[in-house]
Amino acid sequence: SQTIHQWPATLVQPVGSPLSLECTVEGTSNPNLYWYRQAAGRGLQLLFYSVGIGQISSEVPQNLSASRPQDRQFILSSKKLLLSDSGFYLCAGTSGRAYGQYFGPGTRLTVT
């Protein structure tokens, strides 16, 4: 079965510092991958999705970027964090054989 790995679980970063969050997928190949951000007590905001290596679609103009250097690796980055970047970042994936998205455990980012 498909498993999504994310780390770290929590992260505290100062304003203006860079960010790199990594997501890896196990148990499937050629998945569609997604990055979401969730503010406290709110819904999921789709940030980026990818249908393959090097293919990234951005849904919301912002201070973040994403890359997919390998089939089962999806990276979320920022050159300079803003206070508004705080939130719960979730990576999710789907594959042709599975219905629905499988989510990783998420990273709680606090920008101070």
Added chain:
Amino acid sequence: GQQVMQIPQYQHVQEGEDFTTYCNSSTTLSNIQWYKQRPGGHPVFLIQLVKSGEVKKQKRLTFQFGEAKKNSSLHITATQTTDVGTYFCAGGFKTIFGAGTRLFVKA
């Protein structure tokens, strides 16, 4: 762009009462998915509906997809404290999520 609206935002029930959350899309959906997120956790996929008028059941949970494939509902019969969490619907190619309904169950 496509929007998925979900109501209510919050629902407080007494244990044993029923609960329903509704999902409406601005456009026709190829499918609708439902997820549950426990407090402090990540969303977990519950089910997908693809056919017009489809009804599926999982124990005390009943999921419906509207005839026009623009709305859906999740109904929980006789809620239990383990049902606490936020229920999200999501649909479309990009899997756009609704804002969720947060369920509180009082024992």
